[in-house]
Amino acid sequence: MNKLYTPSLEVAFLERGPADGRVIIFLHGFPDDATGFLPVMNLLADKGIRTLAPYMRGFGLTTFRDGSMLRSGDTASLIMDVLEIMDVLCIDRATFVGHGLGARTAQGLAALYSEHVERLVTFGSYAIAPPNKDLLPTYSILQENWYELLLKTPFAERILEDDMDRFARYLWSIWSPGWCATEREIALAGVVKSFMTQDFVEIVLSAYTGKGHDARLSDIQTTLSARPRVTVPTTIIRGGQDPLEPPAYVARDEVFFTSIKQKITWPDVGHFAHREKPAAVTEVLLNAI
Numbered sequence: 001m002n003k004l005y006t007p008s009l010e011v012a013f014l015e016r017g018p019a020d021g022r023v024i025i026f027l028h029g030f031p032d033d034a035t036g037f038l039p040v041m042n043l044l045a046d047k048g049i050r051t052l053a054p055y056m057r058g059f060g061l062t063t064f065r066d067g068s069m070l071r072s073g074d075t076a077s078l079i080m081d082v083l084e085i086m087d088v089l090c091i092d093r094a095t096f097v098g099h100g101l102g103a104r105t106a107q108g109l110a111a112l113y114s115e116h117v118e119r120l121v122t123f124g125s126y127a128i129a130p131p132n133k134d135l136l137p138t139y140s141i142l143q144e145n146w147y148e149l150l151l152k153t154p155f156a157e158r159i160l161e162d163d164m165d166r167f168a169r170y171l172w173s174i175w176s177p178g179w180c181a182t183e184r185e186i187a188l189a190g191v192v193k194s195f196m197t198q199d200f201v202e203i204v205l206s207a208y209t210g211k212g213h214d215a216r217l218s219d220i221q222t223t224l225s226a227r228p229r230v231t232v233p234t235t236i237i238r239g240g241q242d243p244l245e246p247p248a249y250v251a252r253d254e255v256f257f258t259s260i261k262q263k264i265t266w267p268d269v270g271h272f273a274h275r276e277k278p279a280a281v282t283e284v285l286l287n288a289i
Contacts (some may be wrong), residue, residue, distance in 0.1 A: 001061065005065065006081065006085060008066070008080075010063045010065055011081075011085055012055045012060050012061035013034065013053060013055065014051075014053040015051065016038075016041040017044060017045035018050055019050060021050035022049055022050065023050050023052070023091055023093075024049055024095045024097060024289070025082070026040075027097070027101075027103070028053065028099060029100015031167070032100065033060055036099070036274055037097070039275070040278045043279065044286070049289075054085055057073070058199040059194045059197065059200065060194040060197070063199070070212060071206065072214040073202075073205070073206035073212065074207065074210070075108045076214065076220040076224060077214050078105040079108050080220075083116070086116065094117070095117075095118045095119040096110065096117055096120050098120075099124075104128060107127060107128050108224050111228040111229065112228065119232060119261075121235045121236075123274065125236075125249035126249075126252065126255075128228065129225050129226070144243045144244055156205060156208075160205070168188060172271075175242060175270050175271035176242070176269075176270025176276060177270060178241050179276050231259055235264070235284060235288045236257070236260065237264050237284060238264065238266075239271055241267070241270040242269070242270050242271040
């Protein structure tokens with residue numbers, strides 16, 4: 001485990017590979033943490049690639065330096081975190097790999113700050129902003145995204161504070177139904193401690209409810225809300241068993257990603273492709289860069 005200090009955060013991060021190697025930065029989602037990328041990072045390190053995976057604000061040992069700072073989980077804040085991390089490490093450009101909330105962040109970074117993004121590898125569909133509010137979602141999409149609706153209810157805070165272990169276990173089980181249950185439990189046991197922080201609940205609620213925006217970043221958040229296109233070279237990885245990737249989302253890839261180099265769907269994989277199929281993900285990344 002490594003640590004660095006940005007103007008806003010004390011950031012815990014994982015790092016593998018030579019200091020002079022080409023850089024890949026991995027951004028994790030919810031409910032997960034940076035350790036999910038370790039199998040892929042270790043394989044890439046053997047190929048001479050430098051890899052980094054920071055713990056997102058509110059997760060694990062990443063903490064706020066200022067106790068009075070707004071606990072915002074909006075995409076603009078998460079993007080600024082990544083840019084500040086790159087600045088501290090003197091990294092100007094990198095390939096980004098994002099999953100879940102991390103995919104939203106990586107896509108937003110690629111759309112607004114493409115000069116810092118060599119390539120993008122995203123697990124799943126365009127996620128920078130929801131579809132136009134004038135377009136009603138299908139009921140099947142609402143059904144699969146029930147957890148996001150739950151996080152907007154009065155029950156959310158209590159679940160995140162008192163029942164996060166069971167909540168995460170249930171989400172993992174339905175999102176990756178084909179993943180070996182024993183392997184899934186072992187992986188989850190190493191992750192749940194990252195949810196036991198004083199800022200976790202506030203950050204997650206902000207990320208999923210849209211509340212708690214940092215007013216200093218309002219211009220960036222407004223630009224993100226307009227659903228900007230991603231123009232950098234992009235690889236999209238999906239699991240065929242992932243219920244969060246309905247055909248309607250797949251169909252709009254070319255609308256939002258204007259430089260798709262490869263689209264991959266593994267039929268036997270669920271939501272956590274990097275955990276379920278690390279060797280195959282590594283091969284995709286090596287080909288992408």
